[in-house]
Amino acid sequence: MTEQTDFDSEDTYPDDFDIAPVRLTVDLGALVDNWKEMARRSGTAATAAVVKADAYGLGLEDCGTALYEAGARDFFVAVVQEGVTLRTYAPDARIYVLSGIWPGQERLFYENDLVPVIISEEQLAFWMSVTAEHGDHPCALHVDTGFNRLGLPLEEAIAFAEDVSRPASFSPVLVMSHLHSGDSPASPLNRAQLESFQRVAAAFEGVPASLSASAGIFLGPEYHFDLTRPGIAAYGGEAVNGMKGLKLSPRPKPESCRSARHLPARRSAMAQPTSFRATAGLPSSRPVTRTAISARCPVPACRSGRAVRPAPSASSPIPACPSSVG
Numbered sequence: 384m385t386e387q388t389d390f391d392s393e394d395t396y397p398d399d400f401d402i403a404p405v406r407l408t409v410d411l412g413a414l415v416d417n418w419k420e421m422a423r424r425s426g427t428a429a430t431a432a433v434v435k436a437d438a439y440g441l442g443l444e445d446c447g448t449a450l451y452e453a454g455a456r457d458f459f460v461a462v463v464q465e466g467v468t469l470r471t472y473a474p475d476a477r478i479y480v481l482s483g484i485w486p487g488q489e490r491l492f493y494e495n496d497l498v499p500v501i502i503s504e505e506q507l508a509f510w511m512s513v514t515a516e517h518g519d520h521p522c523a524l525h526v527d528t529g530f531n532r533l534g535l536p537l538e539e540a541i542a543f544a545e546d547v548s549r550p551a552s553f554s555p556v557l558v559m560s561h562l563h564s565g566d567s568p569a570s571p572l573n574r575a576q577l578e579s580f581q582r583v584a585a586a587f588e589g590v591p592a593s594l595s596a597s598a599g600i601f602l603g604p605e606y607h608f609d610l611t612r613p614g615i616a617a618y619g620g621e622a623v624n625g626m627k628g629l630k631l632s633p634r635p636k637p638e639s640c641r642s643a644r645h646l647p648a649r650r651s652a653m654a655q656p657t658s659f660r661a662t663a664g665l666p667s668s669r670p671v672t673r674t675a676i677s678a679r680c681p682v683p684a685c686r687s688g689r690a691v692r693p694a695p696s697a698s699s700p701i702p703a704c705p706s707s708v709g
C-alpha cells in the first residue's frame with residue numbers, strides 16, 4: 384500500500400451515483416398504487432405481492448416494505464434466502480417460497496416461518512419426511528394444470544387429496560397453479576386450465592386456492608379463487624397482450640426510471656451492427672448515442688442493441704421498457 388498520496392485527508396468519497404455506473408429510481412408510490420389496483424380487480428379474492436427475484440430486480444427490501452405497509456400480508460418469493468430477508472420487513476406476513484424446499488433448508492423454513500410451495504412428487508416425499516421429523520408446518524401445493532413446468536401432476540394431486548391414508552398432519556394452506564396463456568385472453572387454453580384447476584380446488588375442499596398471476600386477474604372473477612398473485616402488473620409491466628382491448632382504466636403506471644451516463648454522440652461511418660452477434664444494427668450512417676451500462680445492470684434487455692434517442696445531457700432518464708421486467 385502506498386504510504387503517501389496526493390489526496391487531501393479532508394477529501395470525502397463521492398456519493399453513490401458518482402461511483403455507480405447506473406441509477407434506478409423506483410417510484411414506490413406507483414408500485415403500491417398498481418398493487419392496490421390489482422387488488423381492486425381481484426374482487427373478493429385476497430391479493431398477494433410477488434416479490435421474487437429481488438422484486439423483479441427493483442429491490443426486495445424497499446418494494447417488500449412498501450407493499451407490506453400498503454397492506455400486503457401474503458408474499459411470494461423465488462428462493463428461501465429471499466424469504467429470510469423479507470421476514471425482517473414483513474414480520475407477520477405469510478411468505479411463500481415458489482421453488483419449494485430442498486434438503487439442507489429445513490431449518491430456514493421452520494425458524495423463519497416460511498411456507499414452501501411443493502413443486503414435484505420428489506419434494507412432496509421429502510416434505511413428508513421433514514414434517515415427520517420436525518413437526519407439522521404449513522406448506523402450499525403447486526399443481527400442474529397444463530404448463531408442464533412446475534407442480535404435481537394433476538391426477539396425482541387429486542388422488543393425493545382424496546387419499547384417506549395421507550397423514551392428517553399434512554394440511555396445505557394453499558393449492559395453486561399457474562396459467563401459461565393468461566396474457567392471451569382469447570386462448571381456449573385458459574379455460575382448459577381453469578377447468579382442471581376447478582377439479583383441484585374441489586378435491587382440496589376447504590383449502591384456499593390460487594390460480595392467477597397478473598394476466599389471470601384480467602380474465603375475470605372465475606379465475607380469481609381465494610388469492611391472486613400479481614407480479615409484473617404491480618411493477619408497471621404489460622401483463623396482457625393487447626391490453627388496450629380490455630379497456631383498462633386506469634392503466635397500471637410504470638414505476639421506475641433509469642438513468643446512466645451517456646458517452647458523447649458520434650456518427651457511425653456506415654451501416655453497422657449494434658449488438659452481440661450483430662442481431663441488431665443501424666441501417667445507414669447516422670448519429671449514435673451510447674450509454675455506459677453493462678449487461679448486468681438492471682436495464683431491460685430489450686434496450687440492448689436498439690437505437691435510443693440521443694440524450695440532452697449526461698444521466699438523463701432512459702425510457703423504461705416494462706414488459707421486459709419479468
Ligand SMILES: Cc1ncc(COP(=O)(O)O)c(C=O)c1O
Nearest residue numbers: 433561596597612613614615616
Ligand atoms: C407461480 C407464480 N405466480 C405468480 C407469478 C407472478 O406472475 P406475473 O409477474 O406474470 O404477475 C409468477 C411469476 O412468474 C409465478 O411463477
